[in-house]
Amino acid sequence: MNQANVTHLVSKLKFNIRPTPRRLKNKDGPPGRVLKIQKTLTALFEYERIELFYNRADEVRGYAERLISEAIRRGPEDHEMMDLANFWIIRKEFVHKLFKVYVPRYQDYSIAYTKLHKAPRLYPGIYYKRAVLELRGNPYPSIEQRNAHSNVLLHNLLLSEARKEYRMEKYKEIAESMNEREVTSQ
């Protein structure tokens, strides 16, 4: 049994984290893992939506969320915070983006700042699970496709009404033509 470390105060993350970290196997060991996370994190802050292997995406997600939440908590004046940002974000311009774009965007969020989607794996190809990691509120169109055939959607509703109308008209025509035939035969 351990005692909780009380020197740091942290905000609660809004998604479920793994109880143990992943090692992100590589030839350099733990420093290599850190480098992998730094690269992916920088790419995520640059493009706001990236596609990669699931393991790495899930691992980086925690770091991205923690970095944003620390930036919101402490602000750019804090030296330790600046150290953290400089350590994790390799390119300087995205440190600026973190404080100028992401902090105002996520300040009032009550949900997670990132979203992780499972992506289909390549076939034929490497049998690793793939994922799409994105920052919420990005400018791209949504990745999630709603069921285009759902009958609550407006265009489907209109189409079905139009179809009904067309069918009713057809029935009327058929009925009229049948009446005419009866009249002529008599």
Next chain:
Amino acid sequence: MHGALKMSAAVGRVLSQQMRQSLKVLKSLAGKKNRCFSASVPIPKEGSVSNNEQKSVNRGKSADPLECRFMYPEFLPDPKPEYRNSLREKLERADMMARRSKIDIPEFYVGSILAVTVSDPHAPGKSNRFVGICIKRSGCGLRANFILRNVVDNQGVEVLYELYDPTIQKIDCLRLEKRLDNELLYLRDAPEEYSTFSFDMEPEIIPEGTPVPVNDLKVTLKPQPWLEKWERKDLKGVRDIVVNQKREMKAKAALKPWEKYDLMKIYRETIPEEEQKEIFAEVYSDLHNLEITRQKMKRQRTFIRPKKSG
């Protein structure tokens, strides 16, 4: 199937009974007068008494319940997710408060000097008193414990006490202070003079309202062999650790400079602020009441009626 249902119902009843009892205890805490056991505080000089009386600020009292985390770290649960269980944690907290209402557990930190009296059926007076410096605090909830170290007859002695052990009769904090490190396990490899404390040491009184003093004592370790690789621990309370070149190289290779930036490691080792707030909001008022009764007791003990002069 039916039996299993009955069983679970019975367990639920027992649990709820326990909860009700512990709640009762909690409620009665506020109304009860102090029931502190310790009464062996000596009478200090008159000057210090007046000093004590002047300062009415309570050291234990903090406006923010979150500040409790330094004083009562054992109220926070183990951060390991597989050990978490909200109901058990709540029950444990209620039990801890119930125990705290029976025995005065003072504020102390690693580096403070404590005297602990425990019931011991084999001891001559059926009780045993040990004085020592607290070198480690660990565990949480009802299993919170601390290690006291002293040197008795040139022999280092360490005793691990559980904070909420029912056999503990009295805990006295003889000298309240912090040291530079969170663990003083290196005292095991330090000369004896650093962990030798007299058993008839008298409690030192710190004026209320002052922050806990930090003792920046730096020890020099005995020559090797050591129990641990102290050169790798980044100890602030040890003067200069000299090791041979090979060990130095190895220590350098074992450095993990990225660990202080590892945000998820930090997160996994702690309890988030929101949860801490919830936990301390639950126990804060009771802890605060206990602290007030303790302060009152202390003042009663130390107050001397002024004599008429002339």
